[in-house]
Amino acid sequence: xxxxxxxxxxxxxxxxxxxxxxxxxxxxxxxxxxxxxxxxxxxxxxxxxxxxxxxxxxxxxxxxxxxxxxxxxxxxxxxxxxxxxxxxxxxxxxxxxxxxxxxxxxxxxxxxxxxxxxxxxxxxxxxxxxxxxxxxxxxxxxxxxxxxxxxxxxxxxxxxxxxxxxxxxxxxxxxxxxxxxxxxxxxxxxxxxxxxxxxxxxxxxxxxxxxxxxxxxxxxxxxxxxxxxxxxxxxxxxxxxxxxxxxxxxxxxxxxxxxxxxxxxxxxxxxxxxxxxxxxxxxxxxxxxxxxxxxxxxxxxxxxxxxxxxxxxxxxxxxxxxxxxxxxxxxxxxxxxxxxxxxxxxxxxxxxxxxxxxxxxxxxxxxxxxxxxxxxxxxxxxxxxxxxxxxxxxxxxxxxxxxxxxxxxxxxxxxxxxxxxxxxxxxxxxxxxxxxxxxxxxxxxxxxxxxxxxxxxxxxxxxxxxxxxxxxxxxxxxxxxxxxxxxxxxxxxxxxxxxxxxxxxxxxxxxxxxxxxxxxxxxxxxxxxxxxxxxxxxxxxxxxxxxxxxxxxxxxxxxxxxxxxxxxxxxxxxxxxxxxxxxxxxxxxxxxxxxxxxxxxxxxxxxxxxxxxxxxxxxxxxxxxxxxxxxxxxxxxxxxxxxxxxxxxxxxxxxxxxxxxxxxxxxxxxxxxxxxxxxxxxxxxxxxxxxxxxxxxxxxxxxxxxxxxxxx
Amino acid sequence: xxxxxxxxxxxxxxxxxxxxxxxxxxxxxxxxxxxxxxxxxxxxxxxxxxxxxxxxxxxxxxxxxxxxxxxxxxxxxxxxxxxx
Numbered sequence: 049x050x051x052x053x054x055x056x057x058x059x060x061x062x063x064x065x066x067x068x069x070x071x072x073x074x075x076x077x078x079x080x081x082x083x084x085x086x087x088x089x090x091x092x093x094x095x096x097x098x099x100x101x102x103x104x105x106x107x108x109x110x111x112x113x114x115x116x117x118x119x120x121x122x123x124x125x126x127x128x129x130x131x132x133x134x135x136x137x138x139x140x141x142x143x144x145x146x147x148x149x150x151x152x153x154x155x156x157x158x159x160x161x162x163x164x165x166x167x168x169x170x171x172x173x174x175x176x177x178x179x180x181x182x183x184x185x186x187x188x189x190x191x192x193x194x195x196x197x198x199x200x201x202x203x204x205x206x207x208x209x210x211x212x213x214x215x216x217x218x219x220x221x222x223x224x225x226x227x228x229x230x231x232x233x234x235x236x237x238x239x240x241x242x243x244x245x246x247x248x249x250x251x252x253x254x255x256x257x258x259x260x261x262x263x264x265x266x267x268x269x270x271x272x273x274x275x276x277x278x279x280x281x282x283x284x285x286x287x288x289x290x291x292x293x294x295x296x297x298x299x300x301x302x303x304x305x306x307x308x309x310x311x312x313x314x315x316x317x318x319x320x321x322x323x324x325x326x327x328x329x330x331x332x333x334x335x336x337x338x339x340x341x342x343x344x345x346x347x348x349x350x351x352x353x354x355x356x357x358x359x360x361x362x363x364x365x366x367x368x369x370x371x372x373x374x375x376x377x378x379x380x381x382x383x384x385x386x387x388x389x390x391x392x393x394x395x396x397x398x399x400x401x402x403x404x405x406x407x408x409x410x411x412x413x414x415x416x417x418x419x420x421x422x423x424x425x426x427x428x429x430x431x432x433x434x435x436x437x438x439x440x441x442x443x444x445x446x447x448x449x450x451x452x453x454x455x456x457x458x459x460x461x462x463x464x465x466x467x468x469x470x471x472x473x474x475x476x477x478x479x480x481x482x483x484x485x486x487x488x489x490x491x492x493x494x495x496x497x498x499x500x501x502x503x504x505x506x507x508x509x510x511x512x513x514x515x516x517x518x519x520x521x522x523x524x525x526x527x528x529x530x531x532x533x534x535x536x537x538x539x540x541x542x543x544x545x546x547x548x549x550x551x552x553x554x555x556x557x558x559x560x561x562x563x564x565x566x567x568x569x570x571x572x573x574x575x576x577x578x579x580x581x582x583x584x585x586x587x588x589x590x591x592x593x594x595x596x597x598x599x600x601x602x603x604x605x606x607x608x609x610x611x612x613x614x615x616x617x618x619x620x621x622x623x624x625x626x627x628x629x630x631x632x633x634x635x636x637x638x639x640x641x642x643x644x645x646x647x648x649x650x651x652x653x654x655x656x657x658x659x660x661x662x663x664x665x666x667x668x669x670x671x672x673x674x675x676x677x678x679x680x681x682x683x684x685x686x687x688x689x690x691x692x693x694x695x696x697x698x699x700x701x702x703x704x705x706x707x708x709x710x711x712x713x714x715x716x717x718x719x720x721x722x723x724x725x726x727x728x729x730x731x732x733x734x735x736x737x738x739x740x741x742x743x744x745x746x747x748x749x750x751x752x753x754x755x756x757x758x759x760x
Numbered sequence: 761x762x763x764x765x766x767x768x769x770x771x772x773x774x775x776x777x778x779x780x781x782x783x784x785x786x787x788x789x790x791x792x793x794x795x796x797x798x799x800x801x802x803x804x805x806x807x808x809x810x811x812x813x814x815x816x817x818x819x820x821x822x823x824x825x826x827x828x829x830x831x832x833x834x835x836x837x838x839x840x841x842x843x844x
Contacts, residue, residue, distance in 0.1 A: 122799035126792060153826045156801055304804075309787070312798040339828070340811065349815050441830040445818025448832070454819065548793045548835050550800060553821060553828035
């Protein structure tokens with residue numbers, strides 16, 4: 049929940065609770081952002097808002113609570129998000145509904161509207177994207193539409209903030225007045241049957257909160273909850289034959305054996321009437337819209353997939369090439385900063401804690417901020433332009449063969465940014481088996497926090513020209529391993545029938561710079577905040593564990609040796625040896641040595657083993673741990689103080705490859721694991737994930753290590 | 761009407777070529793999928809235009825009203841259509 053003012057609303061009379069409802073991708077979240085200056089996540093595909101979000105704000109003398117509900121095409125329980133919306137609208141307490149509709153596609157949007165109108169709730173319709181509609185030459189007569197529907201319709205544009213105040217004023221006005229009866233009228237046979245049921249309920253003075261008309265419509269539509277309510281009432285015995293007769297009558301009229309289908313047709317014909325009355329297409333519709341022209345290239349049967357791969361390749365090239373430019377300065381800044389701060393601290397232990405612990409650890413993580421920013425911009429572009437759904441379309445055939453659903457692509461790509469929102473967006477998958485399978489695979493998509501590890505190792509072992517390609521290969525092979533894992537899981541643990549694939553392909557939209565800037569800024573700040581708090585604390589812990597217990601005997605032994613030598617080089621050798629010996633007998637060294645045999649077949653030394661273990665807390669900690677360990681450890685000569693050099697000097701190529709493989713596959717960070725467990729619904733799935741990823745990571749790393757050893 | 765001719769008449773969306781415009785005559789989908797198709801506007805008498813096929817015809821993009829929808833071959837085969 050987001051509390052915009054940072055204060056909670058006192059319970060007073062002037063409180064309006066608004067439910068924001070609309071079909072997916074009509075700009076509900078964007079509307080809420082422009083109403084309240086909130087910063088909800090906005091994207092151009094269905095399923096951005098997966099849970100209801102509350103936003104509070106004040107307007108005139110009123111306290112508003114706006115509940116942003118996940119988009120829903122109709123009143124069905126097809127996906128989890130649709131269930132969230134449906135349940136909320138039917139069971140929760142709220143004052144008024146704002147129905148957000150896309151003015152450029154009214155006919156489709158009214159399908160949900162007409163269902164909302166049959167509920168006994170106050171409704172205000174927000175005709176969103178009015179500016180876009182105008183550009184396309186579509187004119188909507190809002191006044192006439194208000195009159196025809198019996199609910200106020202207000203033209204707004206969330207993007208340009210047009211009509212927002214009018215909308216809120218209209219909400220207040222509607223809130224203050226009694227509800228007008230809806231003017232939604234069905235065909236004659238349906239109206240006849242509604243009248244008959246209403247008459248019957250009226251005769252028996254049936255007590256209900258909803259209007260009789262509303263109950264009658266729900267009964268005719270086979271609404272389960274209404275049935276349950278009436279089922280235990282004595283009037284049921286008489287009502288049942290009336291309903292059976294009514295259903296037969298309506299089905300006969302529609303030449304169908306499905307009452308829900310019949311009602312959908314009823315709504316559709318009502319909507320066609322409304323659209324014909326209020327919408328005017330001024331300019332001639334072009335034969336091919338811009339979206340279709342772009343699509344003819346981007347989802348071309350042969351070119352589509354190569355184009356997509358090219359985009360991804362370009363993104364990772366940029367991530368490395370452009371991201372590397374400021375790295376040198378950041379690195380320089382932190383070593384200067386460490387030296388400057390260090391020279392002001394007299395106490396050896398405290399200086400070491402600050403310089404080698406906190407500054408080295410945090411610095412190692414901050415170093416990768418430029419890379420992170422570029423990756424986030426790429427993902428934000430993918431999300432906001434509408435290209436994501438195209439890729440889902442292109443890849444569905446291939447995904448389907450791997451046991452995944454085309455729509456799994458959306459959470460999977462989100463997983464390249466961060467696993468946490470990815471786990472949440474898996475809710476767009478309707479079927480629990482598909483969703484669980486996708487949850488298990490998301491971890492294979494390397495998240496942004498793992499990028500620093502890859503950049504570090506790619507920089508250490510490959511030439512700068514190759515490093516971008518290496519990044520691309522790492523990400524793609526991670527995804528490939530994920531697909532193979534999906535197939536294996538589908539054939540074993542998640543056997544079952546395939547779910548249908550029916551997905552909307554949104555219009556292409558040019559993302560606003562503001563939106564991208566905002567998304568990227570929030571994510572980057574989160575990364576930096578994590579570096580400043582969690583990573584700093586973890587670095588202190590790692591520093592402590594690697595410095596204690598002090599071994600006086602060792603220090604004295606080397607102290608004497610160092611004093612007795614005159615040769616500077618020899619002195620340095622002894623100093624290094626002391627550092628190495630001290631580190632090895634520290635707490636961390638003990639842990640590392642203890643787990644070293646487990647990782648020995650993969651060619652990891654104890655430092656790498658420790659880094660992997662601390663990485664369970666967060667993947668950034670892998671880099672900060674290595675930073676602390678190598679800044680304390682063996683190589684303390686001046687020219688070689690950068691971490692990249694330390695890594696390329698101390699770690700063999702084969703071990704490095706095995707290390708990358710483990711990082712790619714093993715358990716995601718603590719926070720992500722918690723979200724995974726919540727989304728999967730049971731703690732047992734966490735243990736499955738732990739076992740699955742550990743076994744996969746270990747065996748693949750073992751294979752990779754030996755293959756590389758064999759060839760080098 | 762000969763049986764052969766009847767077969768020609770009851771074709772599904774999957775049989776349509778690219779850029780073909782057809783009208784829905786019947787939905788053979790069951791329960792939830794049917795609801796889903798209907799909520800996307802794919803219902804009796806709706807006009808559908810075939811926009812694009814994915815490689816190997818595994819997925820198909822159609823246009824209903826102003827909305828573009830992606831369907832898998834299996835789902836498209838459940839939608840009976842006739843030429844208009």
